[in-house]
Amino acid sequence: MSINEVCSVFGIWGHPDAARMTYYGLHSLQHRGQEGAGIVVTDGERLKGIKGDGLVNDVFDEKKLDSLKGNGAIGHVRYTGKSGIENIQPLLFHSSSGSLALSHSGNLINANDLKHQLEMQGSIFQTNTDTEVLAHLIKRSGYLATKDKVKNALSMVKGAYALIMMTENELIIAQDPNGLRPLSIGKVGDAYCVASETCAYDLIGAEYIRDVEPGELIIINDDGIHEERFSLSGSNAMCTMEYVYFSRPDSDIRGINIHTARKKLGKQLAIEANIEGDVVTGVPDSSISSAIGFAETAGIPYELGLIKNRYVGRTFIKPTQELREQGVKMKLSPVRRVVEGKRVIMVDDSIVRGTTSRRIVRMLKEAGATEVHVCISSPPMTNPCFYGIDVSTHEELIASNHSVEEIREIIGADSLTFLSVEGMMKVIGKDDLGKNCGQCMACFTGEYPTEIFPDTPLPYEKEMK
Ligand code: SF4
Numbered sequence: 001m002s003i004n005e006v007c008s009v010f011g012i013w014g015h016p017d018a019a020r021m022t023y024y025g026l027h028s029l030q031h032r033g034q035e036g037a038g039i040v041v042t043d044g045e046r047l048k049g050i051k052g053d054g055l056v057n058d059v060f061d062e063k064k065l066d067s068l069k070g071n072g073a074i075g076h077v078r079y080t081g082k083s084g085i086e087n088i089q090p091l092l093f094h095s096s097s098g099s100l101a102l103s104h105s106g107n108l109i110n111a112n113d114l115k116h117q118l119e120m121q122g123s124i125f126q127t128n129t130d131t132e133v134l135a136h137l138i139k140r141s142g143y144l145a146t147k148d149k150v151k152n153a154l155s156m157v158k159g160a161y162a163l164i165m166m167t168e169n170e171l172i173i174a175q176d177p178n179g180l181r182p183l184s185i186g187k188v189g190d191a192y193c194v195a196s197e198t199c200a201y202d203l204i205g206a207e208y209i210r211d212v213e214p215g216e217l218i219i220i221n222d223d224g225i226h227e228e229r230f231s232l233s234g235s236n237a238m239c240t241m242e243y244v245y246f247s248r249p250d251s252d253i254r255g256i257n258i259h260t261a262r263k264k265l266g267k268q269l270a271i272e273a274n275i276e277g278d279v280v281t282g283v284p285d286s287s288i289s290s291a292i293g294f295a296e297t298a299g300i301p302y303e304l305g306l307i308k309n310r311y312v313g314r315t316f317i318k319p320t321q322e323l324r325e326q327g328v329k330m331k332l333s334p335v336r337r338v339v340e341g342k343r344v345i346m347v348d349d350s351i352v353r354g355t356t357s358r359r360i361v362r363m364l365k366e367a368g369a370t371e372v373h374v375c376i377s378s379p380p381m382t383n384p385c386f387y388g389i390d391v392s393t394h395e396e397l398i399a400s401n402h403s404v405e406e407i408r409e410i411i412g413a414d415s416l417t418f419l420s421v422e423g424m425m426k427v428i429g430k431d432d433l434g435k436n437c438g439q440c441m442a443c444f445t446g447e448y449p450t451e452i453f454p455d456t457p458l459p460y461e462k463e464m465k
Pocket residue numbers: 180238239240241242384385386387388389391440441442443444
């Protein structure tokens with residue numbers, strides 16, 4: 001636990017109350033970013049947007065939503081380490097050739113290079129986001145049709161992007177050639193919608209249609225939906241951490257339900273760990289499903305050993321070590337009657353710095369657990385992520401510099417087991433139909449699905465020079 005997704009996107013076309021639908025869509029995607037939210041709407045003649053710091057509910061009220069009139073809208077929720085209203089998306093640009101709004105989930109790994117080149121050619125940037133680089137490339141393209149401008153711009157950027165753009169009269173959707181971040185299409189009545197996660201469809205009564213394919217470009221306007229490719233070299237490398245941690249349990253990605261995937265990860269972990277205990281408990285919320293799977297396979301009762309205080313934000317939003325530790329205390333509480341006098345198997349999804357695990361182990365022991373065995377439903381995270389996830393540097397990743405036994409000692413556990421890479425692939429390397437679906441596992445294996453540029457900004461360093 002305690003790593004953060006960088007953003008989530010939602011879009012809708014052909015709905016009379018597009019802004020309100022987008023508000024509800026973003027509400028369902030709130031777990032992917034809590035630092036800022038925005039919606040841009042089109043009435044067919046002009047684009048208008050509202051954005052602000054905080055949760056979707058903090059930014060929007062009835063009056064603001066009523067002021068956003070139109071049949072098309074895109075929205076965004078944001079998590080990054082950098083602040084500034086100008087960096088909150090959707091980004092909105094106006095020019096004599098028309099307006100353009102962009103919502104982006106992911107990270108463009110050659111953005112610094114491109115930004116430098118664009119500045120040398122006279123571009124002036126208004127934000128610190130990599131997304132603005134894309135806007136400049138689109139606007140500077142010599143092509144006439146928006147679709148061709150976007151294809152031309154996308155041929156220059158590298159990295160991870162689930163992208164929704166909007167002009168006065170169309171939505172433009174693109175998924176990077178490796179399909180690193182999830183993006184799918186749904187339908188509600190005659191309106192099309194697009195979202196980072198399928199859980200957004202339930203709240204608005206939409207029906208899931210399909211995932212956007214790697215390298216695919218989709219245009220939606222009043223004439224319907226037009227599908228084509230901008231890259232033929234698509235290679236399915238969906239982020240494995242979407243299954244392990246980021247996505248909501250009620251979402252499906254590539255035909256795999258997240259809760260089911262996590263439960264299977266827990267079952268595989270129980271086989272690999274093969275340890276004894278009296279109760280199994282999961283660290284809420286993302287590890288509950290894997291803890292249930294672990295308990296089922298191990299034949300040990302699952303119990304609610306830890307309770308989450310729902311009114312505290314995510315731990316890692318707080319920057320210092322001291323505040324992070326305080327954040328864990330505020331966020332989780334042990335259920336003393338459940339763990340007292342018991343050998344507790346504590347299932348968690350990942351260990352990043354080790355700070356959170358150490359606090360939780362101590363908390364369980366202070367509550368009377370006689371032993372705490374930590375089982376992690378993913379392999380040791382040894383490499384940083386360049387694709388839009390706040391996963392530290394090598395130095396900050398405890399598994400990058402310590403053996404499993406050293407980590408066990410640091411976090412104070414009686415035993416520590418990580419799921420193997422092979423075990424993980426066995427569980428989520430195939431879709432519901434049993435077909436192989438490629439995964440990015442770079443933070444566990446160091447094998448990145450794209451080239452990595454020397455100055456590739458890590459997501460939390462995304463404020464570019
Ligand atoms: S490096 Fe890890 S967190 Fe980043 S996209 Fe790949 S699997 Fe996901």
